[in-house]
Amino acid sequence: MSEASLLLEVEGLAKRWPGAAAAAVSDVSFALAEGERVALVGASGSGKTTLARLIVRLIEPDRGAIRFAGRDLLALSGERLRRLRAGLQLVFQDPLAALDPRRRVGRQVADPLRVHGLVPRADRPAAVAALFDRVGLDPALAERFPHELSGGQRQRVAIARALACRPLLLLLDEPVAQLDVSVKVQILNLLDRLRREEGLAWLLITHDLGAARAASDRILVMAEGRIVEEGPTAAVLAAPRAAATRALVAAEPRLPPPEPDPGPQPFTAPSVSPRTM
Amino acid sequence: MSAVLLELRGLAVSLPLGRRLVRALRGLDLELSAGERLALVGESGSGKSTALLAIAGLLPEEARVEGSRRFPLLGREVVPGRDFGLVLQDPFASLNPVLSVGEQIGEVLVAHRGARWSEARRASAVLLERVGIGDPERRLGDPPHRFSGGQRQRIAIAMAIAAGPRLLLADEPTSSLDTVVQSQILALLDGLVREQGMALLLVTHDLAVASRIADRIAVLYAGRLVESGPAHRLLRAPRHPYTRALLAVARDLERAGAGPLAEIAGPTLDPTDRMQGCAFAPRCPFAVARCTDERPAWRGHPRDGVACHRVEP
Amino acid sequence: MSDAFARFARNPAALLAALLLAALALAAALAPRLWPIDPEAVDGPPLLHPFTDPAHPLGTDRLGRDLLARLLFGARISLVVALAAAFASLLIGSAVGLAAGLAGGRIDDLLMRITDAFQTVPGFLLALAFVSVLGPEAESVVLAIAASSWTGPARIVRAEILSLARRDFVLAAVAVGLPRVEIAWRVLLPNALPPVLAYACASIASAVLIESALSFLGLADPNRASWGAMIAEGRAVLVREPWLSIWPGLALLVTVLAVNLVGEGLDDALAPRRARP
Numbered sequence: 064m065s066e067a068s069l070l071l072e073v074e075g076l077a078k079r080w081p082g083a084a085a086a087a088v089s090d091v092s093f094a095l096a097e098g099e100r101v102a103l104v105g106a107s108g109s110g111k112t113t114l115a116r117l118i119v120r121l122i123e124p125d126r127g128a129i130r131f132a133g134r135d136l137l138a139l140s141g142e143r144l145r146r147l148r149a150g151l152q153l154v155f156q157d158p159l160a161a162l163d164p165r166r167r168v169g170r171q172v173a174d175p176l177r178v179h180g181l182v183p184r185a186d187r188p189a190a191v192a193a194l195f196d197r198v199g200l201d202p203a204l205a206e207r208f209p210h211e212l213s214g215g216q217r218q219r220v221a222i223a224r225a226l227a228c229r230p231l232l233l234l235l236d237e238p239v240a241q242l243d244v245s246v247k248v249q250i251l252n253l254l255d256r257l258r259r260e261e262g263l264a265w266l267l268i269t270h271d272l273g274a275a276r277a278a279s280d281r282i283l284v285m286a287e288g289r290i291v292e293e294g295p296t297a298a299v300l301a302a303p304r305a306a307a308t309r310a311l312v313a314a315e316p317r318l319p320p321p322e323p324d325p326g327p328q329p330f331t332a333p334s335v336s337p338r339t340m
Numbered sequence: 341m342s343a344v345l346l347e348l349r350g351l352a353v354s355l356p357l358g359r360r361l362v363r364a365l366r367g368l369d370l371e372l373s374a375g376e377r378l379a380l381v382g383e384s385g386s387g388k389s390t391a392l393l394a395i396a397g398l399l400p401e402e403a404r405v406e407g408s409r410r411f412p413l414l415g416r417e418v419v420p421g422r423d424f425g426l427v428l429q430d431p432f433a434s435l436n437p438v439l440s441v442g443e444q445i446g447e448v449l450v451a452h453r454g455a456r457w458s459e460a461r462r463a464s465a466v467l468l469e470r471v472g473i474g475d476p477e478r479r480l481g482d483p484p485h486r487f488s489g490g491q492r493q494r495i496a497i498a499m500a501i502a503a504g505p506r507l508l509l510a511d512e513p514t515s516s517l518d519t520v521v522q523s524q525i526l527a528l529l530d531g532l533v534r535e536q537g538m539a540l541l542l543v544t545h546d547l548a549v550a551s552r553i554a555d556r557i558a559v560l561y562a563g564r565l566v567e568s569g570p571a572h573r574l575l576r577a578p579r580h581p582y583t584r585a586l587l588a589v590a591r592d593l594e595r596a597g598a599g600p601l602a603e604i605a606g607p608t609l610d611p612t613d614r615m616q617g618c619a620f621a622p623r624c625p626f627a628v629a630r631c632t633d634e635r636p637a638w639r640g641h642p643r644d645g646v647a648c649h650r651v652e653p
Numbered sequence: 654m655s656d657a658f659a660r661f662a663r664n665p666a667a668l669l670a671a672l673l674l675a676a677l678a679l680a681a682a683l684a685p686r687l688w689p690i691d692p693e694a695v696d697g698p699p700l701l702h703p704f705t706d707p708a709h710p711l712g713t714d715r716l717g718r719d720l721l722a723r724l725l726f727g728a729r730i731s732l733v734v735a736l737a738a739a740f741a742s743l744l745i746g747s748a749v750g751l752a753a754g755l756a757g758g759r760i761d762d763l764l765m766r767i768t769d770a771f772q773t774v775p776g777f778l779l780a781l782a783f784v785s786v787l788g789p790e791a792e793s794v795v796l797a798i799a800a801s802s803w804t805g806p807a808r809i810v811r812a813e814i815l816s817l818a819r820r821d822f823v824l825a826a827v828a829v830g831l832p833r834v835e836i837a838w839r840v841l842l843p844n845a846l847p848p849v850l851a852y853a854c855a856s857i858a859s860a861v862l863i864e865s866a867l868s869f870l871g872l873a874d875p876n877r878a879s880w881g882a883m884i885a886e887g888r889a890v891l892v893r894e895p896w897l898s899i900w901p902g903l904a905l906l907v908t909v910l911a912v913n914l915v916g917e918g919l920d921d922a923l924a925p926r927r928a929r930p
Binding site: 116119121145146148149152153155157160161162163164165166174175178179221224225227228 | 822839
């Protein structure tokens, strides 16, 4: 990929919490191109969530540089930081915690449209309905409160709110870790569709290799605050080199292969007749 | 198989929500033998956690319960902690933050084994060592916040097995942990259950987790059992369309490459609905009119069978 | 909010208490029409027993003034002063708590030390001091009560703000680009207020009591009927003519009880997720 298409460049980023023995993030550098899908994996405590919050400047780093869309993110403040940060949206692990419990979800999706002056007041309900539609939600749900939605619906709302900012990059912090398998694939498919339609890039932070496999082309493996391995997702997971990567791959719960069981069966072979209608 | 330890017959649980009733369980039949390891698998809303609470006798007061729960091998009064241990999902919430872990494990021993505190202390250290906490003597005095999430789950397991129960109930014990810790905890549970000859009822939404540890898997959908069978049979040759779909999704996620993942399309059942037929019918590619009208009867053995009109016997 | 209202309406004790308070407020407001007797006029024989003369159903006091009229007019003073004082303490307390919680650092320290200083003096003594300096007018009684009770709301709001600031939905609001003022106003304050509202509601009860106690001591306007003053007047003949004190005492008891029940009902109703299974 060419220099010009780089969307996010992180260089020598470091953060140590006051009083902590080891740095949460130490000397992390990587780059991410426009439209690229990158996974950041690691065990809990490896520093991946801290790194994500450093990148959106919810935490201030001790050292290092972050360039986003060609601008130095760390040099900005106030209004200009607010504007630029809109292009870089965070999607949280627990969508119930990430939504204000006391406001209707439609209002929360409308917030970015309002504060960034993207859509005039009169057109906002229609714009919110369109966003709900894009993430596969019934626009009527805009009138609900977060606790009145299912887990999958809440995560869709959170994604709609991120999309409302018209971002170039999504920082997905374990977006499917708390969801059932069937809902998980729906959200992953939704994200993929949105990426293709909007040309989004993302950094998917996860400990779930299944999600990383499905939703990234390149993978960064983090351990003890550092990036210890990097490469194409399929290749890295097929032949992991770093110890941390090997541990992750070995620990992944996997199903046994689906051959028919040779052992004795109480019934004849399973047979479900397809619907004839 | 050995004697039946736990038997549920037609267990139905409804919880009032405002003026409506959430039908969490709609008639569950389940057997668990002594020493058997059973995984109860289902997605949120399937009633799997309610089933576990019902078995543990910990349903909220306002719950309406029908059907029966019996422990044929245990005395008439089944005491939590003594007759069964309970491990919950969130190890941060399930330990008392103001007591040391030694006190919390010791309490179980004193209450259910009639141990004296001095003995309880020694036994607690042994238990901590057994669940893989290093330097147990010294760490007995530490409060829960000095331990990591995985360590706390180990401590919760030590408490659950302290009184030597015949049954261990575990509700998503690893789903708040990362995969590396998850696999360690599963290995620990596996070893403990084998060593002590305990029966295990593991509630999980993850078939891969179930496959790591269970002899038998029972799949719940909308408050009813749709399929049950030996783990190797159910995972390799699933019979119910829902089990098949769930497995297809999980397998797709394991090998995913380009293109969208397999999904289970269609609406889920409103938990307050009364249900006539099969709850999966609206999402089932094989559904016929009978599926929405008539509740499918259980076909086959109670421990290896399926509830589906469309499966040929 | 309609949700909260429905939950409140399902709590029979709170609903009954609210209706009772509404009836009391209405009776106080419409006193001149409901019972057109001047509470300060000598209208009958002194110390008339209750239930003996239909013109004075609750009897008369030592000067022959109608007790029912005095009770109704007394309710005006008690309720208005208590409501105004609770509102003022809520306003001052929330402003201080919000400022301290948001600003942090030295401003937080300063505001909290001031709060400490107010809290070291027992509330009633503080009110006593204020009234003796400012005079017996209703306004100064309101100010005195507010001065002695704003520290509670201030501490609650500050604690809520500090715990909310670390929650995901507040970080999400920052990430989406909401300006600081808007986050304070739209996100933090509405989520911090419910426990304070419940507290403030309960503090109305203590305001009613403080007002009565000040009147009892003769520190409030002596020319207007008030429950505390009525009890004080009845004290001299308490043994022989107890109803002089019993009527205002009962009114005080019922009001304080009702206010507390409404406060508890509000607390339950405004916590959307605590009440759910």
